[in-house]
Amino acid sequence: MKLHLTLPLMEPNTYLVFPESVGRYNDMPDHRTEREADALPYFNLHYVAAGEGYVEDEGGWRLVQPGDAFFYFPNRPQKYRSSEDNPWDVYWMHFYGHRVSEYLTELGFRRSVVWSTNRNELLKEQMEKLIREIHSRKLLRPPVLSILAYGVLTEFMAQAVPHDSTRNQDTIRAMTELLPAMQDTACEPFSLEFWANKAGISTYYFCKMFRKATQLSPMDFITLCRIRHAKQMLLDDPNQPIYHVAQECGYESVSYFIKRFKEKEGVTPTVYRQLHA
Numbered sequence: 001m002k003l004h005l006t007l008p009l010m011e012p013n014t015y016l017v018f019p020e021s022v023g024r025y026n027d028m029p030d031h032r033t034e035r036e037a038d039a040l041p042y043f044n045l046h047y048v049a050a051g052e053g054y055v056e057d058e059g060g061w062r063l064v065q066p067g068d069a070f071f072y073f074p075n076r077p078q079k080y081r082s083s084e085d086n087p088w089d090v091y092w093m094h095f096y097g098h099r100v101s102e103y104l105t106e107l108g109f110r111r112s113v114v115w116s117t118n119r120n121e122l123l124k125e126q127m128e129k130l131i132r133e134i135h136s137r138k139l140l141r142p143p144v145l146s147i148l149a150y151g152v153l154t155e156f157m158a159q160a161v162p163h164d165s166t167r168n169q170d171t172i173r174a175m176t177e178l179l180p181a182m183q184d185t186a187c188e189p190f191s192l193e194f195w196a197n198k199a200g201i202s203t204y205y206f207c208k209m210f211r212k213a214t215q216l217s218p219m220d221f222i223t224l225c226r227i228r229h230a231k232q233m234l235l236d237d238p239n240q241p242i243y244h245v246a247q248e249c250g251y252e253s254v255s256y257f258i259k260r261f262k263e264k265e266g267v268t269p270t271v272y273r274q275l276h277a
């Protein structure tokens with residue numbers, strides 16, 4: 001299966017992100033690409049949904065498997081190929097956008113070509129939504145195309161960590177699987193030791209790998225979950241005392257709750273409730 005959908009360039013481009021072409025290659029053992037520098041003036045993102053392939057990185061060929069992705073900035077040399085024995089099922093998108101290069105560079109996406117996305121199906125789903133839109137509407141809804149391309153990019157950005165050793169990838173996957181339970185129990189007393197034991201690693205390594213997986217410290221993640229819950233409580237019951245909201249969200253000290261809420265939201269809980277009542 002070879003699917004290759006193209007779109008005309010938007011000039012002038014008024015969108016943050018816009019796709020130039022998207023596609024999917026499946027069961028093609030002879031699929032390979034070699035591009036010299038300056039050959040492709042667009043960003044190039046591939047996501048491996050199944051099978052295997054190889055990407056040239058730092059002078060050698062790196063194996064990519066389901067859940068891995070590779071990402072090139074414009075005009076970079078590119079070499080990648082499918083495995084002949086286990087051909088990959090790969091989704092891809094070429095895109096461009098206003099100031100997106102500076103944005104992605106600032107976030108550190110030049111530091112690696114090959115990335116791990118924890119085998120999350122959400123990136124595949126975003127790619128398929130974009131493909132369906134181009135199939136059905138083609139260029140009739142440019143804003144929707146931009147939104148869907150941005151969805152692909154942001155899903156990749158949210159998941160991606162530099163491709164590392166097998167142990168690191170397995171640990172990151174285990175860490176990601178803990179996130180729903182951590183979110184559900186965020187308002188209970190937090191124990192770093194408990195969650196590190198759940199992952200089967202030391203607290204130091206847990207913090208290190210948690211930051212790789214989420215770009216947050218464990219406590220920052222817990223705080224975001226608590227603040228989200230607090231905001232919902234503030235709006236659901238306008239008469240509920242602030243001290244009760246603080247306690248329900250895991251804060252014994254009301255003053256500390258107000259401090260953390262203001263740091264994250266820019267206003268106190270009382271002001272937030274007044275603004276959104």
